Amino acid sequence: xxxxxxxxxxxxxxxxxxxxxxxxxxxxxxxxxxxxxxxxxxxxxxxxxxxxxxxxxxxxxxxxxxxxxxxxxxxxxxxxxxxxxxxxxxxxxxxxxxxxxxxxxxxxxxxxxxxxxxxxxxxxxxxxxxxxxxxxxxxxxxxxxxxxxxxxxxxxxxxxxxxxxxxxxxxxxxxxxxxxxxxxxxxxxxxxxxxxxxxxxxxxxxxxxxxxxxxxxxxxxxx
Amino acid sequence: xxxxxxxxxxxxxxxxxxxxxxxxxxxxxxxxxxxxxxxxxxxxxxxxxxxxxxxxxxxxxxxxxxxxxxxxxxxxxxxxxxxxxxxxxxxxxxxxxxxxxxxxxxxxxxxxxxxxxxxxxxxxxxxxxxxxxxxxxxxxxxxxxxxxxxxxxxxxxxxxxxxxxxxxxxxxxxxxxxxxxxxxxxxxxxxxxxxxxxxxxxxxxxxxxxxxxxxxxxxxxxx
DNA sequence: CCTCATTGGATAGCGTCACTATCCATGCTT
DNA sequence: AAGCATGGATAGTGACGCTATCCAATGAGG
Numbered sequence: 001x002x003x004x005x006x007x008x009x010x011x012x013x014x015x016x017x018x019x020x021x022x023x024x025x026x027x028x029x030x031x032x033x034x035x036x037x038x039x040x041x042x043x044x045x046x047x048x049x050x051x052x053x054x055x056x057x058x059x060x061x062x063x064x065x066x067x068x069x070x071x072x073x074x075x076x077x078x079x080x081x082x083x084x085x086x087x088x089x090x091x092x093x094x095x096x097x098x099x100x101x102x103x104x105x106x107x108x109x110x111x112x113x114x115x116x117x118x119x120x121x122x123x124x125x126x127x128x129x130x131x132x133x134x135x136x137x138x139x140x141x142x143x144x145x146x147x148x149x150x151x152x153x154x155x156x157x158x159x160x161x162x163x164x165x166x167x168x169x170x171x172x173x174x175x176x177x178x179x180x181x182x183x184x185x186x187x188x189x190x191x192x193x194x195x196x197x198x199x200x201x202x203x204x205x206x207x208x209x210x211x212x213x214x215x216x217x218x219x220x221x222x223x
Numbered sequence: 224x225x226x227x228x229x230x231x232x233x234x235x236x237x238x239x240x241x242x243x244x245x246x247x248x249x250x251x252x253x254x255x256x257x258x259x260x261x262x263x264x265x266x267x268x269x270x271x272x273x274x275x276x277x278x279x280x281x282x283x284x285x286x287x288x289x290x291x292x293x294x295x296x297x298x299x300x301x302x303x304x305x306x307x308x309x310x311x312x313x314x315x316x317x318x319x320x321x322x323x324x325x326x327x328x329x330x331x332x333x334x335x336x337x338x339x340x341x342x343x344x345x346x347x348x349x350x351x352x353x354x355x356x357x358x359x360x361x362x363x364x365x366x367x368x369x370x371x372x373x374x375x376x377x378x379x380x381x382x383x384x385x386x387x388x389x390x391x392x393x394x395x396x397x398x399x400x401x402x403x404x405x406x407x408x409x410x411x412x413x414x415x416x417x418x419x420x421x422x423x424x425x426x427x428x429x430x431x432x433x434x435x436x437x438x439x440x441x442x443x444x445x446x
Numbered sequence: 447c448c449t450c451a452t453t454g455g456a457t458a459g460c461g462t463c464a465c466t467a468t469c470c471a472t473g474c475t476t
Numbered sequence: 477a478a479g480c481a482t483g484g485a486t487a488g489t490g491a492c493g494c495t496a497t498c499c500a501a502t503g504a505g506g
Contacts, residue, residue, distance in 0.1 A: 003454070011323075015495050018455075035453050035501045045364070052360040054493085058281075061493065079431055086424070091417060100234075113418075119425040127420035134413035137275040141268070141406055152386060153411075154418050156379050161422035163375060165430070183364055185423065188376075189416055190357035194314060195336075195377050196415070197350035199384035200408065201309070202342040207388070208302055226482070238466050241483075258472045258482050277464085284464065 003029070006039045010047045017047065024065050025050050027072075049183060057186035063090045071178045078178065085182050091130035106135035112147030117154045164188060226252070229262045233270045240270065247288055248273050272406060280409035286313045294401045301401065308405050314353035329358035335370030340377045387411060 007014045020026040026046055029037030046068075053059045053067065070076075070084035107123075110131045114121045122128060138145040164184050171180045230237045243249040249269055252260030269291075276282045276290065293299075293307035330346075333354045337344050345351060361368040387407050394403045 002452095004452085013495080014454090016493090019494060021454095022456085029454095031454095033453095033502065035455085036503085037454070048360075048363050052364060056357055056360040082427065086420075086427075089420075091413065091420070114421060117425075119421060120428065122424065125421065125424060127417045127424065130413055131417035131421070134279055134410055134417065137271075137279045138406070138410050138414075140271050141275060141402075141410075143403070143406065143410075150414065150418070153383070153415055154422070156383065157415065157418035157422040158426075160376070160379065160419050161426045164423070165426055180366070183361070183366065185420070187357055187361050187364075187366075189419075190314065190353055191361075191373065192376055192380065192415070192419070193412055194350045194354035194357065195373070195380035196383050196412075197309075197312075197314070197408070198337060198342060198348065198354070199377070199380040200387070201345065201348060201350065202340075203381075203384045203388055204305065204309075205343065236466080237482090239464090241485095242465060245484085252483095256473065256482095258484085259474075260483070 001039050002036065003039065006043060006047070009044055010051075012047065012051065020047070020050055023061055025061065025068055049179065052183060053186055056190060057089075059090060059186065063088060067182055071175070071182060081178055082181055085178060086185060087126065089182065089185060091126055100136075102136040102139040103132060105139055106132045106145075109135050109145060109147055109150065113150040113154050116147055116151060117158065119154075160188075160192070224262050225259065226262065229266060229270070232267055233274070235270065235274065243270070243273055246284055248284065248291055272402065275406060276409055279413060280312075282313060282409065286311060290405055294398070294405060304401055305404055308401060309408060310349065312405065312408060314349055323359075325359040325362040326355060328362055329355045329368075332358050332368060332370055332373065336373040336377050339370060339374060340381065342377075383411075383415070 001009070003014050003017060007017055010017070017026065021028060026043060029039040029043065031037050050064060050068070053064045054061065059067070066088035067085050070081050070088055073081055073084070076084065110128060111121050111123075114128075135145050135150075167184060168177055168180045171177045224232070226237050226240060230240055233240070240249065244251060249266060252262040252266065254260050273287060273291070276287045277284065282290070289311035290308050293304050293311055296304055296307070299307065333351060334344050334346075337351075358368050358373075390407060391400055391403045394400045
């Protein structure tokens with residue numbers, strides 16, 4: 001298909017697709033003539049992945065390029081590609097990480113929880129540093145946050161990870177698995193966060209109803 | 224304390240603090256003279272909260288202003304403030320949410336999981352829409368994602384929420400509780416996501432170690 | 447063959463955002 | 477009174493994710 005059709009089917013403007021081509025996120029189409037190229041379903045799918053990473057996952061174009069480059073890199077074995085791709089996925093935070101007292105404490109907390117879970121501690125992992133940043137912020141605001149408190153979160157994370165890796169395993173083709181790893185890592189984040197927010201809302205509402213059900217005449221569905 | 228001292232103790236430049244003052248995130252200091260103002264520990268703490276929301280939580284200045292305004296709004300009761308504040312917390316995504324087939328299916332999935340968990344469905348909730356967006360993206364990429372698959376996530380979210388609301392309850396003063404609700408909602412997100420990523424890395428590494436062994440047909444459930 | 451709209455590619459521009467640098471009058475400090 | 481820090485206002489900066497414009501080449505119609 002031509003660029004215009006790719007645009008129509010993907011719902012993105014040709015200008016945007018050209019931008020992704022230029023940025024190296026999307027492979028160039030098969031050149032038919034000097035001025036025309038042919039795109040296939042693969043390109044369409046890739047476009048949707050790019051869109052998901054950038055718009056839903058909130059990943060920058062540069063990071064998306066790194067991730068996709070790792071997925072594509074035929075010179076690496078699948079294991080390396082997977083590692084590179086997932087490592088290139090940024091956390092939410094730029095993590096300035098000033099070396100104050102909280103940051104040091106936070107690092108100890110982060111290590112403690114991982115050790116108690118039996119995980120290998122890899123301080124270079126961006127996720128580790130993101131964890132340290134978040135814990136630093138919590139501590140700086142005076143909220144208690146030690147290894148003990150994080151343990152349940154770690155255990156939940158462990159179950160999530162197990163569940164997701166099993167899901168990835170379902171995709172047989174290595175390339176598909178790589179894509180799945182990236183897509184599921186990124187796209188299940190908003191799923192998880194949304195559900196958590198919804199659960200907060202639900203439980204807060206429930207408590208309010210218990211605490212004070214004074215003059216609400218709206219019909220309640222349950223309870 | 225003066226602006227310069229506030230700057231020193233918070234680690235932010237006076238220009239940045241002035242910016243936050245201008246944007247209405249930080250209350251003006253108590254004016255001593257026309258050209259001088261006095262800031263206290265409350266301001267320092269607020270600055271740290273602002274910093275946490277914006278830098279760690281990735282919230283925009285405008286959204287942070289809305290959140291903090293709700294926290295401060297003395298004309299509302301605590302319940303309304305809490306609701307307003309948390310509702311103003313943005314999800315990770317801008318959620319373009321085109322009305323295609325996937326979006327419709329995704330909405331059904333989102334409703335199903337919430338209903339199966341016994342939650343009230345509030346489609347206007349930004350979190351609901353975020354969930355729909357994420358599920359849409361997953362479906363568009365061809366990954367199976369139905370109410371059944373999301374149920375375990377919802378159950379985990381429920382436990383997280385319970386845990387966190389209990390944590391918030393520990394903070395007696397209403398204002399402190401409001402702040403805690405906002406801070407914990409935002410700051411535990413990166414904690415959770417980081418731990419999930421770390422768990423991914425850990426389990427992936429573990430599997431590779433097993434796979435690397437010559438005997439392939441000795442799959443182990445877990446360690 | 448000639449015309450002309452379309453295509454793909456390159457370049458430069460736009461709008462947003464989170465600051466940041468500069469300027470200026472004031473008035474504290476010495 | 478001198479000098480400089482302070483607070484307030486305004487404009488500027490750099491990054492980012494597109495987006496608008498231009499251009500040569502070409503394929504289609506006559």
